[in-house]
Amino acid sequence: MVNKRRTPGESQAAVFRAAAQEFAERGFEAARVDRIAARARVNKAMLYYHYRSKLELYIEVLRDMLRAVGVRTRAIADGSAPADAKLDAWIAAIVEEAAARPWFPPIMLRELASGAAHIDDATLGMMNAVFLTVRDVITQGQREGTFRDADPLLTYLMILPSILIFFARQRVIVQRKSVHGLAAAAPRDVDEFIRHVQTSARAMLRRHT
Amino acid sequence: MVNKRRTPGESQAAVFRAAAQEFAERGFEAARVDRIAARARVNKAMLYYHYRSKLELYIEVLRDMLRAVGVRTRAIADGSAPADAKLDAWIAAIVEEAAARPWFPPIMLRELASGAAHIDDATLGMMNAVFLTVRDVITQGQREGTFRDADPLLTYLMILPSILIFFARQRVIVQRKSVHGLAAAAPRDVDEFIRHVQTSARAMLRRHT
DNA sequence: TCTTGTTAACCAACTAGTTAGTTAGTAGAT
DNA sequence: ATCTACTAACTAACTAGTTGGTTAACAAGA
Numbered sequence: 001m002v003n004k005r006r007t008p009g010e011s012q013a014a015v016f017r018a019a020a021q022e023f024a025e026r027g028f029e030a031a032r033v034d035r036i037a038a039r040a041r042v043n044k045a046m047l048y049y050h051y052r053s054k055l056e057l058y059i060e061v062l063r064d065m066l067r068a069v070g071v072r073t074r075a076i077a078d079g080s081a082p083a084d085a086k087l088d089a090w091i092a093a094i095v096e097e098a099a100a101r102p103w104f105p106p107i108m109l110r111e112l113a114s115g116a117a118h119i120d121d122a123t124l125g126m127m128n129a130v131f132l133t134v135r136d137v138i139t140q141g142q143r144e145g146t147f148r149d150a151d152p153l154l155t156y157l158m159i160l161p162s163i164l165i166f167f168a169r170q171r172v173i174v175q176r177k178s179v180h181g182l183a184a185a186a187p188r189d190v191d192e193f194i195r196h197v198q199t200s201a202r203a204m205l206r207r208h209t
Numbered sequence: 210m211v212n213k214r215r216t217p218g219e220s221q222a223a224v225f226r227a228a229a230q231e232f233a234e235r236g237f238e239a240a241r242v243d244r245i246a247a248r249a250r251v252n253k254a255m256l257y258y259h260y261r262s263k264l265e266l267y268i269e270v271l272r273d274m275l276r277a278v279g280v281r282t283r284a285i286a287d288g289s290a291p292a293d294a295k296l297d298a299w300i301a302a303i304v305e306e307a308a309a310r311p312w313f314p315p316i317m318l319r320e321l322a323s324g325a326a327h328i329d330d331a332t333l334g335m336m337n338a339v340f341l342t343v344r345d346v347i348t349q350g351q352r353e354g355t356f357r358d359a360d361p362l363l364t365y366l367m368i369l370p371s372i373l374i375f376f377a378r379q380r381v382i383v384q385r386k387s388v389h390g391l392a393a394a395a396p397r398d399v400d401e402f403i404r405h406v407q408t409s410a411r412a413m414l415r416r417h418t
Numbered sequence: 419t420c421t422t423g424t425t426a427a428c429c430a431a432c433t434a435g436t437t438a439g440t441t442a443g444t445a446g447a448t
Numbered sequence: 449a450t451c452t453a454c455t456a457a458c459t460a461a462c463t464a465g466t467t468g469g470t471t472a473a474c475a476a477g478a
Binding site for chain 2 (some may be wrong): 005025026027028029030087105107109110112113114115117144150151153154155157158160163164165166168169171188192196197199200203204206
């Protein structure tokens with residue numbers, strides 16, 4: 001009698017959230033469908049009612065975060081601000097997005113590590129679209145003369161991985177306190193981190209030696 | 210009759226190499242012991258003759274690379290060069306080590322992504338030891354007045370992840386050519402990459418605004 | 419107001435296939 | 449003769465996905 005049935009879409013959303021967490025913690029292969037269903041307080045058959053397969057569910061999670069990040073960074077790149085302001089905003093956007101969706105950094109890291117093994121071309125294109133937004137900002141700065149002539153891809157590779165690993169590392173430290181000599185590795189404040197990345201990125205792109 | 214038996218340690222080494230590749234390509238969970246044995250042209254029971262479990266084998270692979278990187282970077286940090294030269298050497302050492310052991314970057318990335326899920330405290334300490342070498346170099350530079358007062362950990366997090374993902378990304382690009390709009394992502398030369406990271410790291414740590 | 423048909427939401431129990439690890443024993447080198 | 453290197457065949461446990469249903473909600477006709 002008591003609320004057996006949830007409102008429409010509610011259990012689908014619960015499955016999605018549970019899956020995002022499970023995939024972040026364990027990775028695609030080690031994630032267990034049974035565990036996702038249990039976390040979502042849903043029967044496994046219900047999960048297969050909403051999603052065709054484990055892989056489809058995984059790709060759904062991936063696309064959701066890539067869509068969010070892609071839209072936000074594209075808006076920044078297409079704005080009318082000067083390049084260095086755009087770069088700051090781009091960094092802040094990625095960091096905030098990663099902080100808001102804790103599953104984003106681990107999942108993305110693992111995808112990169114596996115050579116994007118579970119990603120179809122369309123989704124890989126969405127990943128690449130995020131790079132294209134910084135590339136646009138960097139080339140704008142180079143045209144305007146504020147940035148030095150650095151390779152946009154290599155610069156991108158100095159910024160994004162740091163952000164992903166920063167959040168992944170916070171988790172390590174929280175989970176396993178007190179490893180000998182790990183004192184210096186105490187968790188850092190997110191705002192402090194944003195400022196550090198912004199300062200570093202600006203320095204990397206400043207002209208002159 | 211024909212060479213049934215390999216010389217001592219030979220098949221153990223074959224298992225080790227096969228395992229390193231398998232773990233790098235698939236990660237700990239998705240790696241299959243049967244596949245490792247097949248790659249090493251060894252019976253699975255032979256594998257268990259040399260290693261107690263899949264996990265022990267994995268940790269062996271991890272420690273091997275951490276030992277190599279740890280020793281080399283420690284030597285650099287303990288040398289008598291000025292801090293900026295040491296920093297260049299540190300970066301070159303990591304990049305060369307990653308290039309020489311292709312399994313190093315993917316395995317390390319996945320470990321970071323999973324919150325070092327498969328790592329015991331001793332091995333985690335070895336990971337941390339690598340950080341301590343750059344930290345020493347950075348604080349030396351700060352004492353000498355050549356580096357600005359940047360957080361060593363956050364600086365470390367701008368350098369190492371980039372290197373790891375750079376190599377992981379090369380693999381993605383080689384494996385899956387021709388994704389729409391991925392042209393700008395063509396593989397980069399390793400030497401060019403080393404120089405880029407060195408230039409960026411120096412810029413990040415330069416004093417003044 | 420009360421059936422009754424329809425459909426979306428839900429589930430216990432099963433299946434077919436896979437996997438890490440074991441056993442019990444063989445054969446070459448010294 | 450004995451020890452080290454080696455193996456085919458096995459097992460117990462697990463896993464993604466399926467089957468064959470039940471149950472609540474809601475709407476339309478009587």
